[in-house]
Amino acid sequence: MIKYKHEPLIDFSVKENKEAYEEALAKVEAELGADYPLIIGGDRITTEDKIISYNPAKKTEVIGSVSKASKELAEKAMQVADETFKTWKKVKPEVRADVLFKAAAIIRRRKHEFSALLTKEAGKPWNEADADTAEAIDFLEYYGRQMLELKDGRKVESRPNEFNRYDYIPLGIGVIISPWNFPFAIMAGTTVAAVVTGNTVLLKPASTTPVIAYKFIEVLEEAGLPAGVVNYVPGSGAEVGDYLVDHPKTRFISFTGSRDVGLRINQRASVLNDGQIWIKRVIAEMGGKDTIVVDKEADLELAAQSIVKSAFGFSGQKCSACSRAVIVEDVYDEVVERVTKLTKELTVGDPTDPSNFMATVIDANAFNKITEYIEIGKGEGRLVAGGTADDSVGYFVQPTVFADVDPSARIMKEEIFGPVVAITKAATFEEAIDIANDTEYGLTGAVITNNRLNLEYAREEFHVGNLYFNRGCTGAIVGYQPFGGFNMSGTDSKAGGPDYLTLHMQAKTTSEAF
Numbered sequence: 001m002i003k004y005k006h007e008p009l010i011d012f013s014v015k016e017n018k019e020a021y022e023e024a025l026a027k028v029e030a031e032l033g034a035d036y037p038l039i040i041g042g043d044r045i046t047t048e049d050k051i052i053s054y055n056p057a058k059k060t061e062v063i064g065s066v067s068k069a070s071k072e073l074a075e076k077a078m079q080v081a082d083e084t085f086k087t088w089k090k091v092k093p094e095v096r097a098d099v100l101f102k103a104a105a106i107i108r109r110r111k112h113e114f115s116a117l118l119t120k121e122a123g124k125p126w127n128e129a130d131a132d133t134a135e136a137i138d139f140l141e142y143y144g145r146q147m148l149e150l151k152d153g154r155k156v157e158s159r160p161n162e163f164n165r166y167d168y169i170p171l172g173i174g175v176i177i178s179p180w181n182f183p184f185a186i187m188a189g190t191t192v193a194a195v196v197t198g199n200t201v202l203l204k205p206a207s208t209t210p211v212i213a214y215k216f217i218e219v220l221e222e223a224g225l226p227a228g229v230v231n232y233v234p235g236s237g238a239e240v241g242d243y244l245v246d247h248p249k250t251r252f253i254s255f256t257g258s259r260d261v262g263l264r265i266n267q268r269a270s271v272l273n274d275g276q277i278w279i280k281r282v283i284a285e286m287g288g289k290d291t292i293v294v295d296k297e298a299d300l301e302l303a304a305q306s307i308v309k310s311a312f313g314f315s316g317q318k319c320s321a322c323s324r325a326v327i328v329e330d331v332y333d334e335v336v337e338r339v340t341k342l343t344k345e346l347t348v349g350d351p352t353d354p355s356n357f358m359a360t361v362i363d364a365n366a367f368n369k370i371t372e373y374i375e376i377g378k379g380e381g382r383l384v385a386g387g388t389a390d391d392s393v394g395y396f397v398q399p400t401v402f403a404d405v406d407p408s409a410r411i412m413k414e415e416i417f418g419p420v421v422a423i424t425k426a427a428t429f430e431e432a433i434d435i436a437n438d439t440e441y442g443l444t445g446a447v448i449t450n451n452r453l454n455l456e457y458a459r460e461e462f463h464v465g466n467l468y469f470n471r472g473c474t475g476a477i478v479g480y481q482p483f484g485g486f487n488m489s490g491t492d493s494k495a496g497g498p499d500y501l502t503l504h505m506q507a508k509t510t511s512e513a514f
């Protein structure tokens with residue numbers, strides 16, 4: 001087995017790569033507007049009720065019409081997943097892992113096609129779409145190998161005349177609820193983690209990005225995954241989501257999304273329903289209010305570049321995005337000035353044009369929420385860049401920077417999930433870390449300093465699940481920087497890490513006496 005290594009990112013300055021992406025975009029554009037059914041037990045089911053997926057950069061352009069699961073169809077999917085679990089759980093881990101390796105190979109061969117769909121369906125600029133696809137491949141390659149490591153359980157001690165074993169067995173039916181912002185990587189990663197560990201799955205993708213999820217199910221089928229192991233049930237969060245979460249046959253829920261929905265799922269999952277004989281497990285990866293701290297002894301150009309890239313990459317729509325910068329007063333003015341200049345240089349426009357650094361936000365709801373926060377920001381700080389938005393063609397919000405914001409301001413505390421960064425001043429490095437920690441979230445953070453003692457101080461005191469030194473706070477890589485946060489950022493399950501698969505299994509001890 002070749003050692004795991006992350007998928008390299010594409011260099012679009014190479015002519016062949018650029019042309020290949022353009023070809024992929026043309027292929028995706030030729031397929032726009034298609035109908036996509038539900039998939040339950042391998043059967044394609046078309047419903048009257050549809051979820052329409054639109055291009056956020058051309059808001060009337062339909063990416064696809066996706067059949068929408070009702071409660072009845074969700075129940076049917078649940079029965080199929082229950083039945084299929086009886087056989088899938090007995091399939092050898094090596095065989096399950098092979099499905100993941102083959103799926104990775106299929107995606108790698110048609111990589112740009114998936115990325116181009118992300119450009120159209122999620123509004124991802126080329127490099128962001130490519131990173132999303134690369135991460136999906138990484139999850140497949142990494143979790144496949146992780147399963148091979150765990151397949152014989154873990155070593156435990158045995159005394160003379162006894163043989164003890166500690167094995168991992170699957171849990172049962174998992175409900176996978178995924179977000180739209182990494183509509184390929186997170187959707188695929190959370191699904192295959194459940195599958196490779198021997199569970200069956202009901203996948204409810206985000207309603208803004210259901211087409212990429214359908215394409216992924218096709219890949220799994222092509223890779224040999226038996227019918228019924230993953231069932232594709234797009235639907236309304238409130239209707240189908242609640243039904244699946246509450247269902248007595250649901251054994252675990254793997255959710256990635258906002259704080260409020262995560263808390264709701266966690267609460268509902270704790271209720272014992274008729275016929276239920278287990279405590280449901282909940283994996284919940286939720287929001288962030290992530291901070292870059294800049295010390296006075298620091299590379300200030302690196303600091304400004306890191307803030308701008310982490311704040312505005314994919315329009316700030318990453319749970320890891322830098323939405324706050326805390327700068328020590330000695331270098332405050334200089335860094336604010338440089339951030340402002342860099343931000344004003346960013347190009348914003350349709351993501352199919354690779355010269356645009358930034359494109360849209362996902363939909364009208366996001367546009368309205370973000371522009372409301374920009375208005376709030378105008379009363380809470382000094383607007384130094386951006387502050388405008390235009391939804392006449394697509395949902396475009398200019399990259400926006402507020403300086404001199406009080407640490408207790410709303411835009412310093414609440415997750416905006418858009419291209420807005422708030423900057424505040426701290427008297428000392430220690431105070432900067434205190435401000436960074438003053439949030440209910442604890443997902444990512446970064447520190448820019450050349451002072452070794454301050455780095456070590458941050459290592460202990462900066463309370464986030466993913467802490468980065470002298471770089472930005474986005475872009476964790478599967479198997480290298482396992483991802484997940486503290487406090488209201490979720491259960492810190494560390495996707496892409498060595499402990500992740502065990503969350504999808506239960507350990508069984510057997511002890512035989514001789």
Ligand SMILES: NC(=O)c1ccc[n+]([C@@H]2O[C@H](COP(=O)([O-])OP(=O)(O)OC[C@H]3O[C@@H](n4cnc5c(N)ncnc54)[C@H](O)[C@@H]3O)[C@@H](O)[C@H]2O)c1
Nearest residue numbers: 178179180205206237241242257258261285286287288319
């Ligand atoms: N921590 C992480 O790893 C991580 C990664 C990506 C995104 N996020 C967070 O996700 C959020 C953005 O994603 P989003 O807007 O898709 O989040 P969201 O919470 O609105 O939706 C996430 C998923 O939950 C579903 N859902 C909504 N209501 C539901 C209900 N009552 N029951 C069951 N499912 C329901 C949605 O349809 C969607 O599939 C941000 O807060 C971001 O920080 C976190």
Ligand SMILES: N[C@@H](CCC=O)C(=O)O
Nearest residue numbers: 318319320474475476483
């Ligand atoms: N894992 C991604 C963030 C996922 C959430 O949006 C990163 O590290 O930037």
